[in-house]
């Protein structure tokens with residue numbers, strides 16, 4: 001059995017806690033590896049080494065740090081196929097989707113190559129007589145990232161890239177469900193020239209997360225995962241005096257106006273609802289057609305498209321649309337929610353409950369489901385399902401549709417499909433959600449913009465990647481300086497104002 005340990009001080013190290021988690025091949029249901037779960041002592045020792053290594057790395061000029069990122073981009077491109085294969089085998093997503101996962105992370109590393117520019121401070125010449133004032137951005141020291149299973153390349157890269165480019169050391173605690181790719185990323189960082197100890201990958205579960213939150217050497221934490229854990233880490237991390245940003249769950253609504261191109265909208269819903277088996281925080285899980293006629297026509301267009309979807313293993317060739325979900329527990333939870341939808345009165349117009357894939361009976365495959373006539377009190381509406389289940393909530397008017405998205409506790413992403421510019425502008429202005437698509441179903445911002453939701457989808461005040469990430473991973477120091485120039489005013493006991 002393959003055993004995955006930790007990456008500490010530039011090499012693979014076996015875990016010594018005696019605790020392990022199974023890593024599955026979700027397509028077959030087989031355990032393909034076991035991953036060590038670090039103890040607090042292991043996390044603390046790796047952090048102490050990282051703090052030592054950070055001193056020299058933080059003092060390395062930003063251009064040299066950027067060159068490591070440059071080389072790292074080359075290596076990610078070189079190993080794209082290998083990384084995608086490892087990613088798909090533990091996560092279950094298709095190879096093209098795994099490459100997208102890596103690519104969207106790689107683009108943030110490309111952004112980080114601009115570190116020398118992004119880290120430039122501000123300068124005011126002659127803020128007062130003979131006085132200059134300037135500010136600089138310095139690394140926070142050791143930062144940590146705690147990441148989810150659903151993007152095992154992208155999200156670790158979103159975290160480690162900016163943190164390292166800013167001159168921090170970084171402790172990555174990846175998801176224990178698919179830990180291989182994060183370990184491969186660490187190997188590539190070393191090959192790119194990152195000094196040993198600056199990036200530590202510590203595998204683990206709640207014990208290592210709690211150790212991160214309580215470790216006084218860790219100055220900042222970036223988390224991505226489910227909302228209950230996001231809230232927990234945010235609360236406890238902040239009370240320990242750390243800067244913390246936590247990104248949580250989602251229930252993304254897509255409004256379809258009567259004037260929308262319904263073929264385009266139906267294609268968009270199928271891609272955004274069922275891609276990656278619905279295991280994306282930016283998946284569309286609620287369709288809100290405006291008017292019964294729009295709803296009837298949309299459902300009519302959706303059904304054949306959904307029934308045509310090919311569900312299969314990542315090894316199944318290019319025509320596989322989506323793969324299995326990540327664990328048997330995730331599958332059971334999705335199917336339980338589907339049953340609750342039926343019991344609570346929603347109409348299941350595409351029923352994937354009896355889906356079975358010959359030869360892969362033990363895999364964690366879930367057939368596609370489409371609900372119509374969903375209401376806001378149902379569990380399938382209130383909860384994040386994180387599976388291939390799309391709910392349709394019918395609205396009579398645009399205002400009613402907008403209200404559904406506004407009133408939901410999550411606010412990660414949302415979209416509107418319309419041909420009317422006024423409606424689209426009004427939607428973008430009024431909606432209380434962080435990322436908006438106008439005729440774009442999954443509006444994930446590119447690397448040089450920032451990514452983050454509102455409401456219960458994010459805790460903290462800065463977003464991920466883009467310029468916000470350089471703010472999050474640095475702290476500002478402002479210097480007021482005057483050089484002896486012969487000005488002698490005598491002592492002043494007043495709070496000084498600049499003349």
Ligand code: NAD
Nearest residue numbers: 147148149174175205206209225226229247248249250281
């Ligand atoms: P999760 O919350 O179960 O796990 C995330 C991380 O937290 C993992 O590293 C895990 O080991 C750790 N963790 C789990 N339980 C813990 C506990 N009790 N105490 C401390 N740490 C714990 O999430 P997941 O299932 O891996 O990922 C799916 C979730 O992530 C979904 O809710 C999805 O919407 C969300 N997500 C959000 C974004 C975003 O940017 N908003 C992006 C991707 C995924």
